[in-house]
Amino acid sequence: MCGIVGMLDPNHRSADQLTAMVIRMGDTLIHRGPDGTGHWSEPSGTVAFCYRRLAVVDLTSSGCQPMISPDERWVVVFNGEIYNFQNLRKQLSNDGATFRGRSDTEVLLMAVQYWGLDRTLEAIEGMFAIALWDRFRRELHLVRDRFGEKPLYYGWIDGRLAFTSELKAIAALPGFSPNLDRDAISLYLRRDCIPAPFTVYQGFFKLLPGSFITVPADTRPGSTLIPRPYWSALAEVEMAKRQPLIGSTRQLTDELEETLSRAVSSRMVADVPVGAFLSGGVDSSLIVALMQKLSNQPIHTFTVGYSDRAFDESTEAASIASHLGTDHSTLQVSDEDVTQVLPQLPEIWDEPFADPSQIPTLLLSRFTRSNVTVSLSGDGGDELFAGYNRHVSLEKIWSRINAVPPSLRRSIEKSLNIIPHNLINGVDAFAQILPTRMKIRNPSNKIAKLGKILSSTTLEQAYFSLISQWDSADAMVIGSRDLYATNSVPRQQQSFSSFTEEMLWLDLVTYLPDDILTKLDRASMAVSLETRVPFLDRDVFRFAWRLPMEMKVRENKSKWILREVLYRHVPPKLIERPKTGFGLPLGELLRGGLRPWAEELLNEKRLRNQGIVEPTPVLRAWQLHLSGRKDLEYELWSILMLQSWIDHWSPSLNT
Secondary structure (H helix, E strand, O other): OOEEEEEEOOOOOHHHHHHHHHHHHOHHHHHOEEEEEEEEEEEOOOEEEEEEOOOOOOOOOOOOEEEEEEOOOOOEEEEEOOOOHHHHHHHHHHHOOOOOOOOHHHHHHHHHHHHHHHHHHHHEEEEEEEEEOOOOEEEEEEEEEOHHHOEEEEEOOEEEEEOOOOOHHOOOOOOOOEEEHHHHHHHHHHOOOOOOOOEEOOOEEEOOOEEEEEEOOOOOOOOOOOEEOOHHHHHHHHHOOOOOOOOOOOHHHHHHHHHHHHHHHHOOOOOOOOOEEOOHHHHHHHHHHHHHHHOOOOOOOEEEEEOOOOOOOOOHHHHHHHOOEEEEEEEEEHHHHHHHHHHHHHHHHHOOOOOHHHHHHHHHHHHHHHOEEEOOOOOOOOHHOOHHHHHHHHHHHHHHHHOOOOOHHHHHHHHHOOHHHHHHHHHHHHHOOOOHHHOOOOOHHHHOOOOOHHOOOOOHHHHHHOOOOOOOOOHEOOOOOOOOOOOOOOOOOOOOOOOHHHHHHHHHHHHHHHHHHHHHHHHHHHOOOEEHHHHHHHHHHHHHHHHHHHHHOOEEOHHHHHHHOOOOOOOOOOOOOOOOOOOOOOOEEEEEEEHHHHHHHHHHHHHHHHOOHHHHHHHHHHHOOOOOOOOOOOHHHHHHHHHHHHHHHHHHOOO
């Protein structure tokens, strides 16, 4: 695991200058790799690489990068892990390869030398962002992993192509002064993140998951670079659906446990301490249970607790850890901890990002890193096995709502809209005597989502409205266009068996890489922690899409078959409770301790001087939220994170 940077200069101006520039870029990524650094440049001044190392596998100098192949044709810098490198090493040894070390980087490079890039990309299983220079053909290849676990940014600056693990490395280059991409900011206000291939800056891009770019050395500076897929999630889905799994519940549960156990086992390989996040939910509990089954000693598990019990699953996580026999640690988070971390957010997420769970994820990662170097995570389970409430209920709700005349639906929606949210949540206060598993967190938010469904004219519109914060984002961002329904949502050509299945697909290729995996990568790498995601193993992915939907959603429960596997290791009573997610009492914090910070960022004069976001809807939302008539914390958080980002990266906009 590391941070990678590099530049290609078609004009071959100066090898020394190019080397100095990539070293400068690499210095911005020391958090991704505190254990060492290295650089390489071609004497002609065409290309230069730099990397920062987080040593995880083969801690010796033989694992250092940039690495040159034995035939001296290939040079690589690589961020990530190849989980099946040991099996590939055996295959390559049979082909005549000899190795000087034990790193997965060397296996990757040797595979390219012996098999070529195409076969290597098909063979490797892992998370990765790769930059590979072909010294014979004089071509640069940039590659990103299938699901988008590892980031890779690129763009032209002063006639040179720059690429990096984080956008801040390009921003450190002399002469970097691009315009903000207002269309991307509009997408951000809808999605809480900027989806690939867009970035906050015009002319700079994220490489799409499962794709690569080949750039010849004589490419005209400033040319548009067209990514090509080396792997298609849709093609894999179509193939999986043509080979549905058949068997009894027990047989399919056995097969899933075996498949997921192999994925977990491969992600426990490291020469440094390994642990796991444990929230107490289905996904992380199952990963931990399988890790403990595979380990001959207690594994290290970590969770965060919060003083507000509606947002705290630490007690439940501790009970699960006790049952499994893990070495468990809990970090109690306070309002003050949240306040102290706020100034760090725009530096860590170096373009606007507004998933509020970024804060507990960062605090948990920092706490975990004080004990281990690698942590396994349960991310990806929701997207593969139907874990979100919308997967369980949206089609059912829509089938009932659609039978109601549109005029009556609009009337109901308007009636719900005028009920003060503080009244709804006040009623919920009387439910504190209920057992935890029977409580509904933030009922006003559920009412608001029902209103969105009621106001929709199609099931697809209802889905997009549910996952969108500011539905009118294109009108809010001055000078922007509405790209949401065209450029930012991958469309598909096949017919899914149900809209729930289509939602799983859309969540997999949008929400997962752009939000969930971005949050996980930046939060963990900010504190030099490597995180690994067993659910995103190719075999697990294929298994999930071969399953019939009734094995995912049954008896009004999400992730039904995952629960069946988990209950072999953990009693249902420790798991069965409402899904809470990984969040904070953000609404109350904005009305309380965070109010002065928020009001400074939402100052009307400031917003008007910037000329980016229309102040009127923002200020209206702020007043509605303060009054308690509406709970608009998520909409406001996206504006606040944008403003915080501007303060850090573009303060001149405030003058």
